Amino acid sequence: MSVIAENLTWGVKRRTIVKNISLNVAEGETLGLIGPNGSGKSSLLRLLAGLKRPAEGSVNIHGKDIARTTRRALSKEVAFVQQNATTDTNVSVRDVVRLGRTPHRSALSGWTPADQDAVANALSRVGMDHLQNQSWQTLSGGERQRVHIARALAQSPRVMFLDEPTNHLDIHHQIEILQTIRQLDLTSIIALHDLNLAAMFCDRIITLKDGAIVAAGTPEAVLTEELIRNVFRVNASVSTSPHHGHPEIHFRAS
Numbered sequence: 001m002s003v004i005a006e007n008l009t010w011g012v013k014r015r016t017i018v019k020n021i022s023l024n025v026a027e028g029e030t031l032g033l034i035g036p037n038g039s040g041k042s043s044l045l046r047l048l049a050g051l052k053r054p055a056e057g058s059v060n061i062h063g064k065d066i067a068r069t070t071r072r073a074l075s076k077e078v079a080f081v082q083q084n085a086t087t088d089t090n091v092s093v094r095d096v097v098r099l100g101r102t103p104h105r106s107a108l109s110g111w112t113p114a115d116q117d118a119v120a121n122a123l124s125r126v127g128m129d130h131l132q133n134q135s136w137q138t139l140s141g142g143e144r145q146r147v148h149i150a151r152a153l154a155q156s157p158r159v160m161f162l163d164e165p166t167n168h169l170d171i172h173h174q175i176e177i178l179q180t181i182r183q184l185d186l187t188s189i190i191a192l193h194d195l196n197l198a199a200m201f202c203d204r205i206i207t208l209k210d211g212a213i214v215a216a217g218t219p220e221a222v223l224t225e226e227l228i229r230n231v232f233r234v235n236a237s238v239s240t241s242p243h244h245g246h247p248e249i250h251f252r253a254s
């Protein structure tokens, strides 16, 4: 499913936080959102997923204006993995992932083999099947993050929005989760701080600064030494990785 945003603007009181953003993500594409702290990545993701209403502009998912789509209909197609998501009640890992099936079930329908498979697959994809009976509250930060990704995967979405999905993960799981998301047949928009991971796993990257797009294109086009210096205020050298052919960024302390 494609995601098309036109002239999205959103703010709080007199401060404009997302400034006139338009973007177009093709079906199956992985788009990375990068930018310094406070540049508007989470706010933009929430607007795109319909969790915030824009002051101006529109979002179309698969040709439908999400402002005219019910939350339930949207949640059958769209999953959102929030930054530092929590789960309040004392439930097991499997119960948290089972919640991902909610949009597909009616009040009367029982638990089906398809629901069961979706939950088992999701747990296995994030490597959490062995802990499925453990209480969510007792998990480590990275394990919690993987469970929330599993919950989104269990939703069987066609579009996935992820807000820094790898910030608590060890390097093995960072790579594994991003690889999994890329390999699935879905459109994904991912806010990432790690520029090397963005270079490795995104088809295209949008860079935000102060709520506006300052660069958009392939990782090769966007991740230049000049952009890293101007936007992130860090000196870096960028070369082409002999291993994966994407940009490889070496940061310098001065």
Ligand SMILES: Nc1ncnc2c1ncn2[C@@H]1O[C@H](COP(=O)(O)OP(=O)(O)OP(=O)(O)O)[C@@H](O)[C@H]1O
Residues within 6 Å of the ligand: 012, 017, 035, 036, 037, 038, 039, 040, 041, 042, 043, 044
């Ligand atoms: N509801 C709100 N009320 C007031 N200010 C807000 C609100 N939501 C976001 N902001 C402000 O908008 C700016 C953008 O926030 P946002 O969370 O979108 O940035 P971000 O790029 O995701 O940052 P980070 O990389 O730190 O996660 C920040 O300065 C934040 O303080």
